[in-house]
Amino acid sequence: MKTARKYSRKREAILKTLRSTKAHPSAEWIYARLKPTFPDLSLGTVYRNLSLFRTEGLVTSVATVKGQERFDAQVIPHPHFICDSCGKVLDMDMLPDFGPAQGTVGFDGGEVEYCEILFHGKCNDCKQ
Amino acid sequence: MKTARKYSRKREAILKTLRSTKAHPSAEWIYARLKPTFPDLSLGTVYRNLSLFRTEGLVTSVATVKGQERFDAQVIPHPHFICDSCGKVLDMDMLPDFGPAQGTVGFDGGEVEYCEILFHGKCNDCKQ
């Protein structure tokens, strides 16, 4: 039994915001970004809609950086670079020969559905 | 200026516990495991020592699963399998040809220090 869906201006704005940035933002970031346009926006609404998008497959969780979950509207799997210093998350091009990243692969402990590749280091800004 | 270090029975036990399991446990898990032996153990102590181990490089953080940080005393980088259903974390053998996983690689957004490879899926127990 699925719940019906109704249009919501705020939900649309949340998804649009996430789709128009490469920042791989946190819920808070999206909230801060939309608050000027929707002064009555609540953080709970951002969380609720993000969680809804995730179950619908419109959004994925890239990683938890400094305690905050970071989201991406680009759901096609691709590697990310995380700056452990400032928390910035950057897209990286798909590396050649990463077969396991797409499709389903078996190993003896379970069934792999997808593969997450996270490069860690210091971004150029933080290397000063 | 580094701080001197003093011996602590509890610290030793925390590290030993982490080293003797393949569970990639959370702080809470270690706490629960040691509580019977150290009835006066405090969760804060577990967190403090884990954080200390991490700065010393004795321990790494594997991932944040269901909101909880998971640790590993095996600090040599290797891929993990995460069961998104029950949260179990399993070791995977190093795949061939994962050069970027060790050493330092450059890309135009920053400097890569290491690479984290996480396979997601359902473990055998959860596939029932």
Add this chain to the structure above:
DNA sequence: TTCGTTGCAAACATTTTGCAGTTTC
């Protein structure tokens, strides 16, 4: 005796949730 370590509880930060009012259909 000195100073690192710990228990305890309070403080924090992020995320979730209950409820009553609002909006969409």
Add this chain to the structure above:
DNA sequence: GAAACTGCAAAATGTTTGCAACGAA
């Protein structure tokens, strides 16, 4: 009008921290 959506604030979680007591050197 029914059901989804939202603001608000409280609650639930996971983690950190201040402080006085404790333990190792």
